[in-house]
Amino acid sequence: MSRPETRGTGTDGVERPRRPRPRVAVALPNGFTLANLFFGIFAIVAASRGDFDAAARFIVFGAIADTLDGRIARATKSGSRFGEELDSLVDAISFGTAPALIMYFAVFQSTRWEWIFCFFFTACAVMRLARFNVEQAGTKNTHFTGLPSPAAGMTLATYYWFSQTPLYTETMIGDLPWHQMLRWVMLGLGMLMISNVQYAKVPTVNFRTLNGILGFLLVVGTFVGVIFLPKKFFFPALMAYVLYGIGRTVFLGLLDRIPGPREDDDAAEDDLDEPLDPRRRRRRRRPSRQNIAPDAGREEPLA
Template identity: 45%
Template sequence: MKELPCDLPEVAALPRRRRLRRTVFILPSLFTVGNIFCGYFAIVSTMRGNYDDAAQAIGIAIFLDMLDGRIARLTNSATDFGLQLDSLADVISFGIAPSLLAFVWGLSTLNHGLGWTAAFTFTICGAMRLARFNIGARDLKHFVGLPIPAGGGMIVAIVHFFVQPVATQIGATFLVIAVFLLAFLMVSTIRYPSLKSLTLGRKSHIAILFIALLVALIYNYSRWTLL
């Protein structure tokens, strides 16, 4: 009986390749899940009065949000599922969590429901910004409207710098103006530069060094750097 040719090492390697491919596709979503966890942790911390913990958790979520998309592009593992999960994560971590933090930390002292109106406006404008991004044409060089992580990051930078809750009407007034302004910028058509097109080319080395320096400054002197 004639034996069929068979490359046993190659056949044995097939399951490992499939597992590796599945891991590559799951990896970006794991960072997104970490993003959601940070947003949830920030909400719980805000309700418990741990405002700086909440601000730092949202800061970590911003870092994870930067990683998941870049990893998906580098590994060619971007999917519609990952895109939708990332959008939901952004609404939680950069929409709901920062707006709740802003309200409890400094807007709740305002009269006539102005504080919660500002907080809700920020959340809904962030959600609209994400919806517009999902259905719009992809532009690697620019964002249209302030990205929601940047908007949420502005709020948590203020909270992280001052730490102590706002105790005066003047402080609350400045905060509510800032929240409304950030909400407007997210749904505006102002174009902002994007880092998605950043490659390892000649001109990008300066940008990469700048980002590395910024990360180091945030790690060691976070309050003054973020301000």
Template identity: 40%
Template structure:
């Protein structure tokens, strides 16, 4: 009789475990998917960054610089498309960060190194590495501060803007017929400076407050057309000038803020 009493609870436990297993299995709905539309833009940005590296290895530095600017356009679109279509996801955020590291971290550093900095030996690759490490640290800090950072400002120069400075410099000189060896020391200053600005505590306006879905006056559309006209006159010099001005706007804003605080 005692042996029979011991067997019954054992069978009950076995039935209970089977029911739990069936319950857990019934919750599985198959493989999880990803949103295609925003990730297509991210993939395009990644491809443009990879193409920039390959083009620089083949000596097509002007095409490499243009590819980095194309990656910037695609990178700016994927986030906005995801928000407009309500297709944000953790996968998309991580994928975007990895693509940014390739397109705006590795690609500009290798393009600058292949074009000019390799002639300086150790100084050249150290300058390139400072930029690449700055981009990695900038992206890591940005990802960890998403929940607490002010959305209207970036802490440090954004990696696409830093990449635009490096790629724009290569583009302007290559288009003018200047070789990388002629401006190697200048690039040895510009490239690590862009990397250091990315990891600095200087604040830059993010322009995320712009509402692209709302109505705007007709004059605003005319202004956009004029911007395209100005850029089309000389894309390399105009874009480099714009991003150089943006890079300097951060330190200028910080200096103005401190002077204003002292006067107050």
């Protein structure tokens, strides 16, 4: 049974049937979502062959496709529930399974039991995406609840890039026990994905507000880093983003626990009101309807 045509009103007041959206506009966002899946699968294949440089590159390409599919869907007004569910399923593979397997083939393959870290990271990515669909999908907000799965996945995938740079090999950074540290990095990223830590979204680019200008500078700086210093840029920048969310949440939590002037003033007012409250309550309990003043409903000032 076909759906009835939706009609709209023209400028002359005559109802006309609305033109259906072109199929290209509807299929284009899903095409970018499937491109994200393609890059995720290709990253797994490249990692299994030992080409970790290409694997990291495909994860980054997948993140770019994941960003474009949402923007194109909003621009063409072709978003759908099918597209949302497809996007979540693809993200679970491209930013959950693929980065975990890259870490397994690149770092953990020599042992038998460290694959459990890959399972934990993937499970947290899947739970994070499921919670996002339930709590935040379709709502307008300025922050993510929990670390976004693309950021967590790219953090793991681009570690190999960073490990091949002089900044890593020729400094004390390379002397750190990364084989042991990466276990905790995977556990930490997984826990952050399912946590209540607030992570800021990319600000909207405009030149009318301070946040818009900061968003423009952030986008320009990101493009410069991606084009000219991709291997040195991604992993440190993503780790800074991860630590930023933790630091911001801890700082705001400490501010909430510090008593402010309002709380002190309220406590002082409560102390002043204590001797007056019993009399006020007795007057309210026994109202005299015969002798009611014109302004009896007003509160008396504390003098």
